[in-house]
Structures are given as structure tokens and as C-alpha cells.
Amino acid sequence: xxxxxxxxxxxxxxIEGDVGTIGITKHATEMLGDIVFVELPDVGSSxxxxxxxxxxxxxxxxxxxxxPISGEVMENNQSIVENPGKINSDPxxxxxxxxxxxxxxxxxxxxxxxxxYDKFANESDS
Amino acid sequence: MEIKRTSxxxxxxxxxxxFVEFAGxxxxxxxxxxIVEEHKFTRSNSGIFDVSHMGQLFIYGDDxxxxxxxxxxxxxLKKLKLNSSKxxxxxxxxxxxYDDLIITKIEKGYLIILNAACKDNDFKILSNLLKxxxxxxxxxxxxxxxxxxxxxxxxxxxxxxxxxxxxxMNGNWFEYKNQKVFITRSGYTGEDGFEASIPNEFAEEFxxxxxxxxxxxxxxxxxxxxxxxxGLCLYGHELGIDKTPIEANLKWAISKERIVNGGFIGxxxxxxxxxxxxxxxxxxxKPEGRLIAREKTKVFNESELVIxxxxxxxxxxxxxxxxxxxxxxxxxxxxxxxxxxxxxxxKHPANITGLPFYKKSYVKGATK
Numbered sequence: 001x002x003x004x005x006x007x008x009x010x011x012x013x014x015i016e017g018d019v020g021t022i023g024i025t026k027h028a029t030e031m032l033g034d035i036v037f038v039e040l041p042d043v044g045s046s047x048x049x050x051x052x053x054x055x056x057x058x059x060x061x062x063x064x065x066x067x068p069i070s071g072e073v074m075e076n077n078q079s080i081v082e083n084p085g086k087i088n089s090d091p092x093x094x095x096x097x098x099x100x101x102x103x104x105x106x107x108x109x110x111x112x113x114x115x116x117y118d119k120f121a122n123e124s125d126s
Numbered sequence: 127m128e129i130k131r132t133s134x135x136x137x138x139x140x141x142x143x144x145f146v147e148f149a150g151x152x153x154x155x156x157x158x159x160x161i162v163e164e165h166k167f168t169r170s171n172s173g174i175f176d177v178s179h180m181g182q183l184f185i186y187g188d189d190x191x192x193x194x195x196x197x198x199x200x201x202x203l204k205k206l207k208l209n210s211s212k213x214x215x216x217x218x219x220x221x222x223x224y225d226d227l228i229i230t231k232i233e234k235g236y237l238i239i240l241n242a243a244c245k246d247n248d249f250k251i252l253s254n255l256l257k258x259x260x261x262x263x264x265x266x267x268x269x270x271x272x273x274x275x276x277x278x279x280x281x282x283x284x285x286x287x288x289x290x291x292x293x294x295m296n297g298n299w300f301e302y303k304n305q306k307v308f309i310t311r312s313g314y315t316g317e318d319g320f321e322a323s324i325p326n327e328f329a330e331e332f333x334x335x336x337x338x339x340x341x342x343x344x345x346x347x348x349x350x351x352x353x354x355x356x357g358l359c360l361y362g363h364e365l366g367i368d369k370t371p372i373e374a375n376l377k378w379a380i381s382k383e384r385i386v387n388g389g390f391i392g393x394x395x396x397x398x399x400x401x402x403x404x405x406x407x408x409x410x411x412k413p414e415g416r417l418i419a420r421e422k423t424k425v426f427n428e429s430e431l432v433i434x435x436x437x438x439x440x441x442x443x444x445x446x447x448x449x450x451x452x453x454x455x456x457x458x459x460x461x462x463x464x465x466x467x468x469x470x471x472x473k474h475p476a477n478i479t480g481l482p483f484y485k486k487s488y489v490k491g492a493t494k
Contacts, residue, residue, distance in 0.1 A: 033156060033160055033161055033347070034160045034161050034162040034163075036162070036416075036418065036441035037416050037417065037418050037441065037448070039470075055470065057418050057441070058161075059161040059162060059165075059347060059351055059440055059441050059443070060155070060161070060347060061420075062418070062420065081416075084416075085162075088160075
């Protein structure tokens, strides 16, 4: 069983057991515009909830990527480093950013479900 | 101050523009296709840019005006033919740049195209220097629309017959629905193109005509990536009051005769810098890999000393990689010099490179 949750910083996390796959939402990519560069956290590094975990750059500007929960990075997605445009075309599936070993499942409680996030994204839009 | 809108604002909205404030105007940064596609469309087809926020300054006068303007601009204006244009600068005594501009000789005077953020100040400076001897009009009744890209000549010619006969950096009057429209063959994208000065009431329908004929509206975002690939300076980034045209590597824009004889504001400094060289100079900088180095990024040499700073940097869609311009100390300005760019605390390798990043395809003569 997998479950997807969302952060106020417009990241999504898909939870499968104690592994979380993290990326940025379609709404985020629409705000950013064409993504042309991405920097991912190193495999083996530890990231802290709401802390920096990479950078995405559009033609316009650089934006930090934050991790919605803490953990150890197990894998990062080199295919989006080679082809950042993938993040615009398939942000919530193939263009995941990194996978981490979840440190504390209680941290997931502060995140939003799909309906809550959609409402949040719509409101922050206007 | 209340935000200003151009005559095309409604049309921008209809085309789903994302707006930003630029020099007091609400301007489209991009439309629904996004910067990369808009950029590529301009290079392969024809893009329409609303540049109505820029100043269109008409100054009227006879030979005395030409003489007075030669005391200001480093140009041989006496030799400038009717309807011909030159790129130039408004400078202070130290050759610091107030603005970069295009000046065109028109009947009974000159038309000067000024940057939006500088135009009011330019007007004040020029009124003072010319001691209010001449009629000056910073025309708000006209829109300015740029049409850029390889198909622009055909598209525009189908609306205004004969424009494709214009030479590069030349203009003329054309008639659109009994309205006089001044068209110059020029632009700032590294592509063949035109700029149309047209009465505000006709700007929207004229633009719609261009769209019907296959051109697309393009935002300021792509305008920036296009001009950067073409190695062209943007005021407030590569150019400013703390930079001279010689430092900006724009000596080509100063008439040879004026370098010999001087006699314009800032000429002492310019002539001296040409003779003695400058400490710093504008260069192209190409980061290795995909890293983007933005404005204000510090440039280091191999001994880890700061030797300069980036003034513009982005991803170039047509060169499929990062591009930047900046100023470095003269001794590190040679092509292929290895430098390092500090981005997010880490130093990344880059190379000094020639400009432009993307080869221009300006039309020199008429195409038909």
C-alpha cells in the first residue's frame, strides 16, 4: 500500500513502508516555469525535515527544494539531472527527486493529503 | 505610483500572460507556452514583443541640433543618412553610462529609443544639455512593437508591403489603415527583425494581424534569454553609471572620427581608455556542465582570487546550456581562460568565451 502526502513547500512524498520518494508538485512546476537545472542531495547524506534538499532552476531563477520529512538519502534520480525538462512534463511520477529512509513516521502527520493540498495550492495561487 | 499598462495589456491577458512589474509597467514575462518554447519559436519563426514601455523621444531641429547632439553622443551624426539608425549611449563626464539607446535620423530631427527605466531621467538630462532650444517629445501616444525572427520579414510584409526591402538599421514610414507607422529593421534578439512605432489606438489590431499571419506573442523572459545568447547588453546589468562603453567592449559603437577628435561628453575618458586600456572588460562566460551562474556570482582565477563578477546568467535554450556575461580583470579576459564561479558556496569551472553564444543572422541588404 502506498500513500502520497504533500507539504506547504509544494513537495510530494510517496510512502512505501519505511521508504519515501520525494518530488515537487505539478503546481510547483507551473509556478517555476521551464526547469533547466537541478541539484540533488548526495546518496548517503542525511536531510532534516523542512531543510534544504537540492535546488531547481528555471530560466528565471533558482529555488530551493526542501524535504518534507527527515531521513537518509538512499537514491537520487540522475535522469532529471541529465534532462531537467522531465520535471515539467511528469513531475509527480517519473521525475521524482530522491528516495529516503524515513527516520520518524510521526513527521508525516504534519503533511497534507491530496484534497487538502489542492485546496492549499488553489488558495496560495490567488 | 500607480502601475502603468501598455495598449496591449488586454491582449496579453487574453493570451494568458504572467505579468511582472518592470520599470513601473505591468509587463508579460511569459505566456502559456513558457520561456523555452517562446525563445525557440522566435529563433525559428517570428515572435512579437511589446516594448511600448520603452521611451520614444522625438527631438526636432535643423543642423544646429545635429551639432548640439554631436557634443553629447559619440557619433558622426552629420554623416547619418535620413532613416538610418545607430546604437549609442548617453554618458556623463566620466563616460559612465546613463542609458544605451538607438538614434535614428528622421525628417526634421531625430528619434531616440530609450530604456523604460531610464527614459524620464534621460529626458531631463537631454533637456538640460540642449537648454530647451528644441522641441522634445517623449511620445506616450505611440506603442512600440518588435517583430523578431526569420519569418518576420514575410509576415510583416504581408501587412505593410515593402518592409522587407529595408536594410538593417534602417527605417521608413509605412501606412497602416491611413495611419503613419515608422518601421525600423532592428531588434535585440540576435535575429532579423523590425520595430514598429504605431499609434496606441491601432496597436492591438495591428498585433492581432501579426498573430493571424503566424507570429506569436513572446514575453520579457524569452527576450532576456534571446539577447543574452546574442551577447547583447542589458542596462542595469552589463551597463550602468559605473561602466564605460570601452569597459563594456562596445568600442565599435563609437564613430572612428569621434575617437580621433573627441568633443563629446565623456570623450577624454573614452580616448584615454582606448589608449591605456581598462582594468576590467565585459566578456562571455560559459560554465562547464549545466550549472547556471546568475547575476552577482563572483568569478575567481585559478589562484582563487576574485577577478570579476557575472552581470547576467541563465540557461540558453538555443545553445542548450548555461550562458553568462560579466566583467573580469583584463589579464583574465582572453578567450579560453579557465575561471571558477562560486555558486551556493562551491566553486565551479567555467571558461571565458567569445560573444555571441548564438550566431546572429541579421539581414544586411534587402531580401527581395
